[in-house]
Amino acid sequence: MKRYMKKAAAAVCAAALILNIAACGGAESPAEGSQPGTVQEETKKEKPALEAVYQAVKDAYGDDYLPSMAIDGDMLESMYGISSDLYDEFIGEVPMISAQADAFIAVRGKEGKGDEIRGILEDYKENLITGAMMYPMNLPLAQSAQVVQEGDDVFLIMTGTNEAYGQAETEDEMLQIAEDQIAIGVKAVEDCYE
Numbered sequence: 001m002k003r004y005m006k007k008a009a010a011a012v013c014a015a016a017l018i019l020n021i022a023a024c025g026g027a028e029s030p031a032e033g034s035q036p037g038t039v040q041e042e043t044k045k046e047k048p049a050l051e052a053v054y055q056a057v058k059d060a061y062g063d064d065y066l067p068s069m070a071i072d073g074d075m076l077e078s079m080y081g082i083s084s085d086l087y088d089e090f091i092g093e094v095p096m097i098s099a100q101a102d103a104f105i106a107v108r109g110k111e112g113k114g115d116e117i118r119g120i121l122e123d124y125k126e127n128l129i130t131g132a133m134m135y136p137m138n139l140p141l142a143q144s145a146q147v148v149q150e151g152d153d154v155f156l157i158m159t160g161t162n163e164a165y166g167q168a169e170t171e172d173e174m175l176q177i178a179e180d181q182i183a184i185g186v187k188a189v190e191d192c193y194e
C-alpha cells in the first residue's frame with residue numbers, strides 16, 4: 001500500500017510540474033558553462049512568453065475576465081503613456097463597454113526600461129483614481145489595481161468580476177471584493193515567473 005501511495009504521489013507531483021510549465025511557457029535551462037547532471041549545475045529561468053502569461057491570467061479569471069478588446073500601440077501610448085521606444089512587445093486589452101474600467105496590460109520592456117514603464121503605469125493608475133471622471137462602481141477596481149514588475153516585464157492588472165459588488169453593503173466591502181479580484185491576476189502573473 002505504501003509503495004502504491006508513493007507512486008501516486010510522485011505521479012501527481014510530476015503532473016503538477018508539467019501543468020505549471022505548460023501554463024506559463026516557462027522553462028529552465030542550464031547556465032552557460034555548466035555540466036548537465038552535476039551537483040554544481042546552476043539553472044537560469046527563461047522569461048515566459050507574454051502570450052503565456054496573458055493566457056494564464058485569462059484562465060485564472062475564467063468568465064470573470066472582462067477585457068475583450070485588444071489595443072494597438074497607438075492606443076497604448078495615448079491612453080497609458082507608454083511609447084514604442086520603451087518596449088519590445090505588449091499585449092493589452094480593455095472592455096468593449098466604456099462604462100467599465102477593466103484593463104489588462106502586459107509590457108515586455110526593452111532592457112533596463114522596466115522601472116520606467118512601471119512608473120508610467122503607476123502614474124496612470126493614480127490619475128485614474130484622482131483626476132478622471134468614472135462611474136462610482138469602478139472606483140474600488142481602480143483603487144485596487146496593481147502594477148506588477150518582473151524584471152523588465154510590467155503588468156497592469158485591473159479586472160475581475162463586479163457582480164459581487166451588489167452584495168456589498170459598504171464601500172469597504174466593495175474595496176475588499178475588488179482587492180480579492182485583483183489578487184487573482186497578480187497570483188497568475190507571479191506563478192508564471194516562479
